[in-house]
Amino acid sequence: MRALATILAIGLEVALILMVVGLTRGLISDSAKRIEGIGADIILRAPASSYITLSTPAAMSIKIADLVSSIPGVGHVAPVVTQFNTQNGLEYIYGIDLDSFNEVSGGFIFLNGTGFQKSTDAIVDDIYANSKKVKVGDSVTFLNNSFRVSGIVEHGKGSRVFLPIQTMQELMGATGKTSMILIKCISKDNVQPVIAQLKQRLPGYSILAMDVFVSQMSSAISNTAALRYFLSFVTFTAALVGFFVIFLAMYTAIIERTREIGILKSLGASKRYVLGVFMREAWFLCLLGFLCGLAFSYSGELFVKKIFPSLQIAFGLDWMLKAAIIALISSSLGAFYPALRAASQDPIDALAYDL
Amino acid sequence: MKTILETIDLTKSYKVGKVEVPALRGVSLRVREGEFISIMGPSGCGKSTLLHTLGGLCQPTSGRVIVDGEEISAAADSVRTDVRRRKIGFVFQRFNLLPTLTAQGNLEIAREIYGKGTNDRQHFREILTLLGLESKVRHKPSELSGGEQQRVAIARAIINRPSILLADEPTGNLDTENSKIVLNMLQELNRKFNQTIMMITHNPEAAAVAGRLIEMRDGRIIPHEHDVTWDQQEDKIYI
Numbered sequence: 267m268r269a270l271a272t273i274l275a276i277g278l279e280v281a282l283i284l285m286v287v288g289l290t291r292g293l294i295s296d297s298a299k300r301i302e303g304i305g306a307d308i309i310l311r312a313p314a315s316s317y318i319t320l321s322t323p324a325a326m327s328i329k330i331a332d333l334v335s336s337i338p339g340v341g342h343v344a345p346v347v348t349q350f351n352t353q354n355g356l357e358y359i360y361g362i363d364l365d366s367f368n369e370v371s372g373g374f375i376f377l378n379g380t381g382f383q384k385s386t387d388a389i390v391d392d393i394y395a396n397s398k399k400v401k402v403g404d405s406v407t408f409l410n411n412s413f414r415v416s417g418i419v420e421h422g423k424g425s426r427v428f429l430p431i432q433t434m435q436e437l438m439g440a441t442g443k444t445s446m447i448l449i450k451c452i453s454k455d456n457v458q459p460v461i462a463q464l465k466q467r468l469p470g471y472s473i474l475a476m477d478v479f480v481s482q483m484s485s486a487i488s489n490t491a492a493l494r495y496f497l498s499f500v501t502f503t504a505a506l507v508g509f510f511v512i513f514l515a516m517y518t519a520i521i522e523r524t525r526e527i528g529i530l531k532s533l534g535a536s537k538r539y540v541l542g543v544f545m546r547e548a549w550f551l552c553l554l555g556f557l558c559g560l561a562f563s564y565s566g567e568l569f570v571k572k573i574f575p576s577l578q579i580a581f582g583l584d585w586m587l588k589a590a591i592i593a594l595i596s597s598s599l600g601a602f603y604p605a606l607r608a609a610s611q612d613p614i615d616a617l618a619y620d621l
Numbered sequence: 622m623k624t625i626l627e628t629i630d631l632t633k634s635y636k637v638g639k640v641e642v643p644a645l646r647g648v649s650l651r652v653r654e655g656e657f658i659s660i661m662g663p664s665g666c667g668k669s670t671l672l673h674t675l676g677g678l679c680q681p682t683s684g685r686v687i688v689d690g691e692e693i694s695a696a697a698d699s700v701r702t703d704v705r706r707r708k709i710g711f712v713f714q715r716f717n718l719l720p721t722l723t724a725q726g727n728l729e730i731a732r733e734i735y736g737k738g739t740n741d742r743q744h745f746r747e748i749l750t751l752l753g754l755e756s757k758v759r760h761k762p763s764e765l766s767g768g769e770q771q772r773v774a775i776a777r778a779i780i781n782r783p784s785i786l787l788a789d790e791p792t793g794n795l796d797t798e799n800s801k802i803v804l805n806m807l808q809e810l811n812r813k814f815n816q817t818i819m820m821i822t823h824n825p826e827a828a829a830v831a832g833r834l835i836e837m838r839d840g841r842i843i844p845h846e847h848d849v850t851w852d853q854q855e856d857k858i859y860i
Binding site for chain 2: 612
């Protein structure tokens with residue numbers, strides 16, 4: 267029973283690390299993929315924009331889009347207002363001007379319905395529509411406001427939910443502002459010259475070729491200090507839980523098995539041998555706990571996807587390895603003191619011990 | 622015959638609160654290779670303390686303990702452990718088998734501690750045959766009778782061919798029939814393998830199977846005239 271509780275607790279430690287990291291990475295890499303899917307060549311954002319929130323919401327004047335359009339080599343420009351939505355899931359909502367967005371992205375593929383007819387219309391992608399079971403004409407709530415679904419489009423172009431840009435600006439109290447500007451160049455050869463021009467005219471702004479932006483966004487976990495601290499805190503807490511669980515389990519074990527320790531010592535077992543017995547036991551529990559943690563994590567993924575089908579979770583082999591190492595270190599540290607106590611027990615006292 | 626175990630003026634005191642309680646008060650003893658000795662005496666006379674000290678499970682307060690040529694009285698715990706592993710086999714009244722392991726598992730763990738690996742299979746089989754355990758090796762202690770458990774404990778104690786086997790009331794938890802079987806087996810071990818055995822017992826019948834009887838009282842050995850030897854060189858009387 268004690269061993270089972272220990273395995274489950276280590277499993278939870280591992281699952282906690284994998285789920286938090288998996289959700290964070292899944293969200294970021296999914297966003298990166300979808301931004302890439304728009305097909306823009308350059309992304310322009312306000313100074314000090316974050317990869318996690320994609321941009322400081324609506325921090326740039328929309329007039330910058332006109333300035334960008336005037337640069338030679340620029341084909342189309344689409345301002346986009348983004349807002350992170352935590353209502354009914356986790357996703358970015360894009361406020362777009364449908365015409366300019368279509369020009370940059372090559373146009374939505376409508377599976378049902380049409381574009382915005384009114385300012386209270388919304389376009390959703392097929393994954394969102396399927397997961398929330400919405401049809402064209404249904405009413406949906408975003409940002410505490412009710413919208414009518416005017417069209418369902420094929421997924422892969424930036425967001426799963428699109429609202430008219432003016433509506434988004436009003437909802438956010440940011441009339442005349444935008445979060446980012448997506449730029450499509452006339453040809454790929456124009457990308458670097460346009461970036462150079464933009465950097466000259468808009469110093470301090472974040473201006474990146476889309477492939478660079480996507481690669482930076484994908485590695486946001488290691489590049490973003492706040493995210494790094496957050497994940498470090500989560501892993502530290504999980505490791506601490508693992509440490510205390512193993513510590514208590516092994517401490518109880520040496521009390522329960524005091525007589526056994528006496529027997530081993532009477533047979534001539536050295537301190538190192540007894541230490542090894544308990545450390546090996548802790549490592550074995552840690553291994554089973556890790557496997558249990560993987561099972562918990564994959565079950566958690568299934569559970570989360572059932573509730574929020576649009577949510578992506580990316581565990582990754584690197585973090586599985588990190589979680590295993592964290593569990594191993596916390597288990598080893600947690601088991602060491604009880605094991606040392608076991609190894610140092612007086613054999614006569616241990617043999618005379620009765621529970 | 623070679624002296625396999627020797628104690629010189631051995632004393633051992635325990636501290637109970639602030640009071641020193643003497644358990645051994647100067648025990649000088651010589652045991653020759655191949656001897657089967659039984660130790661008798663009333664409870665609290667120091668029999669078990671003597672056995673524990675001889676086996677290096679505890680350190681004497683003063684005096685010397687020499688096991689097969691190695692002095693362990695002042696040695697560190699690690700040295701005493703090493704001597705115990707190589708030269709001492711213990712058998713206890715309560716069998717002290719590891720309950721989660723089979724009989725074979727209990728023997729294997731002893732071999733693992735002794736560091737003999739899987740060598741000496743012939744000796745292993747010989748012991749199992751002698752102790753009548755061939756058909757019991759896959760049983761857990763809870764599936765064995767008291768006599769069988771004690772035989773497994775004896776097998777575990779001698780699997781390393783120790784210089785001396787120390788048995789602390791090996792028949793104390795057994796009925797008459799099983800006691801006889803265990804005592805016969807100890808005799809056989811003594812005869813067949815020339816195994817030196819020191820056995821504590823309260824039972825005079827059990828004591829009778831040994832070749833020599835040592836009686837203890839109040840932490841001392843009661844000298845019997847025929848057992849006393851005088852070491853002229855050291856000017857000491859040994860039992």
